[in-house]
Amino acid sequence: MSAAPRVAVIVFPGTWSDRDFLHVAGVLGWQARAIWHAETELGEADAIVLPGGFAHGDYLRTGAIARFSPVMAAVGAFADAGGPVIGSCNGFQILCEAGLLPGVLLRNDHLQFRCDWQWLRVERPIGPWLAADELAPGDVVRMPISHGEGRFYADDDTLDELERDGRVVLRYAEASGAVTPDANPNGSLRGIAGIVNPAGNVLGLMPHPERASEAEVGGTDGLRLLRSLERWLAAQPATAERLS
Amino acid sequence: MRWLADVHVRLRPGIADPEGQTITGGLHALGYETVEEVRAGKLLRIAFTAADHAAAEEAVAGMCRRLLANPVMETADWELRAEVESEAGEIA
Numbered sequence: 066m067s068a069a070p071r072v073a074v075i076v077f078p079g080t081w082s083d084r085d086f087l088h089v090a091g092v093l094g095w096q097a098r099a100i101w102h103a104e105t106e107l108g109e110a111d112a113i114v115l116p117g118g119f120a121h122g123d124y125l126r127t128g129a130i131a132r133f134s135p136v137m138a139a140v141g142a143f144a145d146a147g148g149p150v151i152g153s154c155n156g157f158q159i160l161c162e163a164g165l166l167p168g169v170l171l172r173n174d175h176l177q178f179r180c181d182w183q184w185l186r187v188e189r190p191i192g193p194w195l196a197a198d199e200l201a202p203g204d205v206v207r208m209p210i211s212h213g214e215g216r217f218y219a220d221d222d223t224l225d226e227l228e229r230d231g232r233v234v235l236r237y238a239e240a241s242g243a244v245t246p247d248a249n250p251n252g253s254l255r256g257i258a259g260i261v262n263p264a265g266n267v268l269g270l271m272p273h274p275e276r277a278s279e280a281e282v283g284g285t286d287g288l289r290l291l292r293s294l295e296r297w298l299a300a301q302p303a304t305a306e307r308l309s
Numbered sequence: 310m311r312w313l314a315d316v317h318v319r320l321r322p323g324i325a326d327p328e329g330q331t332i333t334g335g336l337h338a339l340g341y342e343t344v345e346e347v348r349a350g351k352l353l354r355i356a357f358t359a360a361d362h363a364a365a366e367e368a369v370a371g372m373c374r375r376l377l378a379n380p381v382m383e384t385a386d387w388e389l390r391a392e393v394e395s396e397a398g399e400i401a
Binding site for chain 1: 325377379382
């Protein structure tokens with residue numbers, strides 16, 4: 066695939082990271098468009114971004130109202146067809162509420178909103194967003210977190226299943242890569258910072274890769290996820306056919 | 310006819326509730342040392358119309374299942390009653 070990735074950035078009332086994603090996509094030369102949540106069509110898209118923020122004010126529960134926004138039917142169909150979907154922060158919460166990922170994000174155990182740079186250990190590169198040629202197991206990356214509700218919770222059976230199937234892809238860690246209680250910024254069970262669906266095409270993570278994609282803002286590790294998408298799309302014959 | 314449902318959404322037992330723990334600490338600080346636990350939740354008062362009690366029950370059950378509670382972490386239970394005239398102002 067030689068054409069620039071076409072990326073749909075979904076915007077709900079209260080989304081706040083859409084412009085950061087659009088900015089970074091512009092820097093990368095991608096064709097990124099903002100799609101309002103009331104739309105029912107995504108148009109031509111190679112990937113979908115559910116950005117961070119406070120969709121619908123986070124009322125009732127984070128993501129609870131957003132999952133019923135009209136656009137979410139198209140997002141679900143795109144994900145079911147194997148299309149790359151990334152949900153960061155509030156986007157992760159929405160993916161969980163929508164049932165595209167298991168579990169839920171609960172209030173941080175210390176009740177504080179936590180906005181900081183965070184080290185993460187890559188557990189398993191898989192799928193379009195975490196390509197093995199960009200990231201290796203055990204790699205330690207640094208990205209900002211910015212959330213009040215990031216404590217990943219699922220019952221023990223679900224957690225065991227996620228671990229067994231290698232779907233826990235990112236964990237909160239020390240700079241050394243050690244996963245410790247002190248490195249866990251929100252009380253997430255098993256230090257989970259990011260998971261994927263069984264096929265690996267849907268990634269949910271609490272950190273913000275779009276805020277770590279330019280050296281000027283303090284780091285570029287987020288770019289590794291976005292470069293992964295470029296590589297993955299380039300290797301997809303199906304995408305090439307759609308583009309031709 | 311018009312119905313009122315008081316829906317209580319609670320965290321499932323065993324799920325850590327830092328808000329409840331913090332409130333517990335506040336009550337202890339006020340001298341209520343016998344408080345063993347506080348669990349925080351939500352109360353949603355819903356006014357709606359339904360043909361009869363069975364239809365109203367079914368509607369509330371559906372609301373809870375589809376939106377009001379996330380079964381991964383929450384439970385919902387409710388009290389349902391036909392609205393009486395004196396409560397109309399409270400809802401409006």
